[in-house]
Amino acid sequence: MPVSESNKIYQEVIDAMIAVHRLTDGYTPNHEDQTAELAVMIGRHLDLATERIDALHMASQVHDIGKARIPLALLTKPGRISVEEYDVLKTHVQFGYEILNKISFPFNLAEIVHCHHEYLDGSGYPRGISGDEIPLEARILTVADIVESMSADRPYRKSLGMSAALDEIQRQSGVRLDAVVVDACLDVVKRSNWRPISN
Numbered sequence: 001m002p003v004s005e006s007n008k009i010y011q012e013v014i015d016a017m018i019a020v021h022r023l024t025d026g027y028t029p030n031h032e033d034q035t036a037e038l039a040v041m042i043g044r045h046l047d048l049a050t051e052r053i054d055a056l057h058m059a060s061q062v063h064d065i066g067k068a069r070i071p072l073a074l075l076t077k078p079g080r081i082s083v084e085e086y087d088v089l090k091t092h093v094q095f096g097y098e099i100l101n102k103i104s105f106p107f108n109l110a111e112i113v114h115c116h117h118e119y120l121d122g123s124g125y126p127r128g129i130s131g132d133e134i135p136l137e138a139r140i141l142t143v144a145d146i147v148e149s150m151s152a153d154r155p156y157r158k159s160l161g162m163s164a165a166l167d168e169i170q171r172q173s174g175v176r177l178d179a180v181v182v183d184a185c186l187d188v189v190k191r192s193n194w195r196p197i198s199n
């Protein structure tokens, strides 16, 4: 998706970061790409201004860049992971935020990434913030991230299927996830028959 002319240089910075991440992780950047595609479709459905769509697109493309600091063996570990391993995994949000916050984007890209595992009811991480403290772009990214993750094959398990993914966001709608965003996601997936491309 081409961003606006004024944001081209930022997109180039993002593309360079992704290229480095791809050298060591053949999976995460593809997941981010697919998530970005779906997030932008939801953002457009909600009539977000062009600048906010650009920010949502680029933030989604690097939302898991902090995973570059997590051992690949843990990222691809099949089966259950321990509480300690989950704590290590969770640190990808803070790492990602710290990397992206070094760049003076003219929009809240680092903050969107910082919030992509936060939930409306305050049960997310890393800060446990809630409601409107979470930017709309992050609430969109969170929904797109869940749908992509569940409906795509992951290194440690096969796809759970799109209908399971859509059931899951409906189950969390209005509690952990923004109901308006969930409805928009259901709409765009059904209308376009969107599916992640298997890696």
Ligand SMILES: [Fe+2]
Pocket (backbone or CB within 6 Å): 063, 064, 092, 116, 117
């Ligand atoms: Fe993440």
Ligand SMILES: [Fe+2]
Pocket (backbone or CB within 6 Å): 031, 035, 063, 064, 145
């Ligand atoms: Fe993700």
